[in-house]
Amino acid sequence: MSSGRENYREDVAGRANVEDTPELLAYYDELEALEAGALWTVANKIEPWEPQSSSVPMIWRYRDLREHVLRSVELVTPEKAGRRVIYLNNPGRREFAAAVGWLYSGLQVMHPGEAASAHRHSASALRFIMEGAGAYTIVDGHKMTLNANDFVLTPNGTWHEHGVEESGSPCIWQDGLDIPLVNTLEANFYEVHPDLRQAVGFAVDDMTKTWGNPGLTPGGGTWDKGYSPLYKYEWERTYEALKRYADATDGSPYDGVMMEYINPVTSGPVMQTIGASMQMLRPGEKTKAHRHTGSYLYQVAKGKGYSIIGGKRLDWQERDIFCVPSWAWHEHANLSDSDDACLFCFNDLPVMRSLGLYREEALADNGGHQPQD
Numbered sequence: 001m002s003s004g005r006e007n008y009r010e011d012v013a014g015r016a017n018v019e020d021t022p023e024l025l026a027y028y029d030e031l032e033a034l035e036a037g038a039l040w041t042v043a044n045k046i047e048p049w050e051p052q053s054s055s056v057p058m059i060w061r062y063r064d065l066r067e068h069v070l071r072s073v074e075l076v077t078p079e080k081a082g083r084r085v086i087y088l089n090n091p092g093r094r095e096f097a098a099a100v101g102w103l104y105s106g107l108q109v110m111h112p113g114e115a116a117s118a119h120r121h122s123a124s125a126l127r128f129i130m131e132g133a134g135a136y137t138i139v140d141g142h143k144m145t146l147n148a149n150d151f152v153l154t155p156n157g158t159w160h161e162h163g164v165e166e167s168g169s170p171c172i173w174q175d176g177l178d179i180p181l182v183n184t185l186e187a188n189f190y191e192v193h194p195d196l197r198q199a200v201g202f203a204v205d206d207m208t209k210t211w212g213n214p215g216l217t218p219g220g221g222t223w224d225k226g227y228s229p230l231y232k233y234e235w236e237r238t239y240e241a242l243k244r245y246a247d248a249t250d251g252s253p254y255d256g257v258m259m260e261y262i263n264p265v266t267s268g269p270v271m272q273t274i275g276a277s278m279q280m281l282r283p284g285e286k287t288k289a290h291r292h293t294g295s296y297l298y299q300v301a302k303g304k305g306y307s308i309i310g311g312k313r314l315d316w317q318e319r320d321i322f323c324v325p326s327w328a329w330h331e332h333a334n335l336s337d338s339d340d341a342c343l344f345c346f347n348d349l350p351v352m353r354s355l356g357l358y359r360e361e362a363l364a365d366n367g368g369h370q371p372q373d
Contacts, residue, residue, distance in 0.1 A: 008044040016040040051293060054092040055100045055325035057309035062130070062319035069107045069172055078116045084109055085175060088321065093180070100323035101295025102181035103274075103348060108162070109172045110135070115163035118193035124227070124271045125160070125177045127152040128299055128344055130319050134168015137161070139231050141201035144208070146173075149235030149301045151261060151278075151344065155227035155271050156182075159198050174299055174321065176346045178273045207231045211264050214241075228263035228270040235301070239342065242280045246340075254290040254362065256281045256332070269350040276346045281305060281334035288368030289331040292360040294352040296324040296345055303341025305334045313372045329363055329370050 005028060009017045018024070018040050031037050069086050078084055087106035088099040099105035108127075110116065112134060128151050129135060135146040139153070139160045146152060154160035164171050182188045203209070210218050211230040214237075223229045242257055251257040258279035261270050269275040278301065281287070289308070298307075299321045306315040310328040324330045334341040352358040363370065 005041070006045075007041045010044050016043045051327035053101065053295075053325035053327060055090050055098070055295065055323065056092045057312050057314065057323065057325065057328060058088075058090055058100070059314040059316060059320060059322040060088050061316075062321070065107060066172070069109050070170065073109055073111055073170075078110065078114050082119075083116055083175075090323065092325075096180040096183070098180040099297055099321075100325055101348060102178065102184060103295050103297055103346070104175075104177045104179045105297050105321065106175045107172055108175050109170065110162065110164045111170050112164050112168045113166045115197070116161055117196040118159050118161035118198045119191060120157055120159045120193075121190040122156050122188045123177045123179045123182045124156040124274050125154040125175060126271075126274060126276065126346055127154070127162075128174045128176070128346075130172045130174060130299075132164070132169050132171030134165035135171040135173065136163055136165065137231075138198055138200060141198055142207050142231060143200045143202070143204045144232045145205060146171075146232070147235065149238075149344070151233040151235075151238070151276060153228060153231045153270055155225070156273075159193055161193075161198065176274065176297060178348070181273060181348065181351070205232070208234065212237070217264065223265045226272045228261075228265070230264055230270075233261050233270075238278050239302075242278060242342065246280060246282065251280075251282075253288045253368070254331070255279050256285055256287055271350070272354075273348065273351050274346055275349040276344070279343050279345070281332055281341045281343070283339060284334060284337045286333040286369075287331045289329045289363035289370050290360060291327050291329045291363075293326050293358055294347055294349050295326050296347045298322050298324070299344045301342040301344045303334060303336060303339060305332060305336075305341050307332045308370050308372055311370050311373050331369060 007020055011017055028038060072084050076084055085106040085108045087097060090099050129146050129148050137144050137152050140158045207229055241259055246257045256279050258277055261276040263270055300316050300318050304317045306313055307330060309324050309330045314322050316322060
């Protein structure tokens with residue numbers, strides 16, 4: 001019988017498998033008039049056997065986007081746009097302006113002498129610097145100077161603004177936020193600073209100087225916020241840490257040599273809803289495939305290689321951005337036989353872990369490697 005009404009039946013014991021009848025169809029109409037419905041018609045859809053991500057594996061190649069990002073400078077000002085950003089749209093998540101899952105990503109550009117006004121919002125945000133010199137961010141009065149591949153936090157509820165010094169050069173960075181998640185939770189607030197600018201109340205780069213010393217905590221230093229006080233994680237220190245770790249470990253068969261950015265006070269994630277990591281693939285290294293819950297956005301910080309995501313090969317080079325949807329098989333390869341490759345990643349892993357939803361599985365077949373499209 002073709003009713004034109006959804007009825008997700010499965011001929012499996014323990015799953016909903018109710019046939020449509022004229023009496024039931026009339027019953028469903030009565031329920032619909034009351035803004036209600038019969039669970040058994042949709043139970044198999046809303047409780048799938050395993051995660052069914054609507055996101056698709058995607059790569060946004062920097063060489064394709066860069067010209068368009070720079071052109072926006074000619075078309076809009078920071079004052080009119082608020083933030084001059086070209087955002088990344090996953091075909092399966094267009095309704096939410098998401099790059100993957102409940103994560104947003106965009107490329108922001110600013111020219112020397114420009115400054116974006118200060119604001120704050122419930123969404124947590126990060127920046128990963130792609131190119132240029134002279135960029136800075138101010139977070140709750142703390143000013144940070146920024147260089148390529150530096151990772152910067154603007155946590156939820158903090159006043160923040162960005163700019164490029166007059167002596168600098170055009171700067172582009174990736175913005176990452178949990179806007180789609182916070183909007184889905186119907187918890188997003190947004191506020192513009194009453195003065196449009198905030199005063200710098202501390203020494204420049206004071207948070208890095210205070211909290212960014214390996215194995216050391218400032219005497220008498222206190223921090224009771226849910227996010228890291230180390231607002232800036234410098235690329236040179238991160239890369240050096242990866243190289244030192246590579247001398248002491250064989251690494252993960254699935255991620256190579258990987259280190260997570262942490263809150264130095266709690267050793268937990270940098271923010272409550274967004275985690276981040278940097279991983280190194282040694283020359284010629286090819287990882288095995290695994291999958292896990294959670295959504296992941298990668299930016300190539302160094303090198304050239306490819307990833308196979310859900311059976312689809314995506315070739316990447318420095319500054320390209322690609323995504324791994326939840327529960328998608330993925331593996332990575334470094335195409336250089338002489339130099340390492342490094343991948344920055346931000347993700348919703350803190351949410352998965354805090355809600356008890358994290359799950360991981362290794363690919364057992366074909367020596368741990370996926371067949372490719």
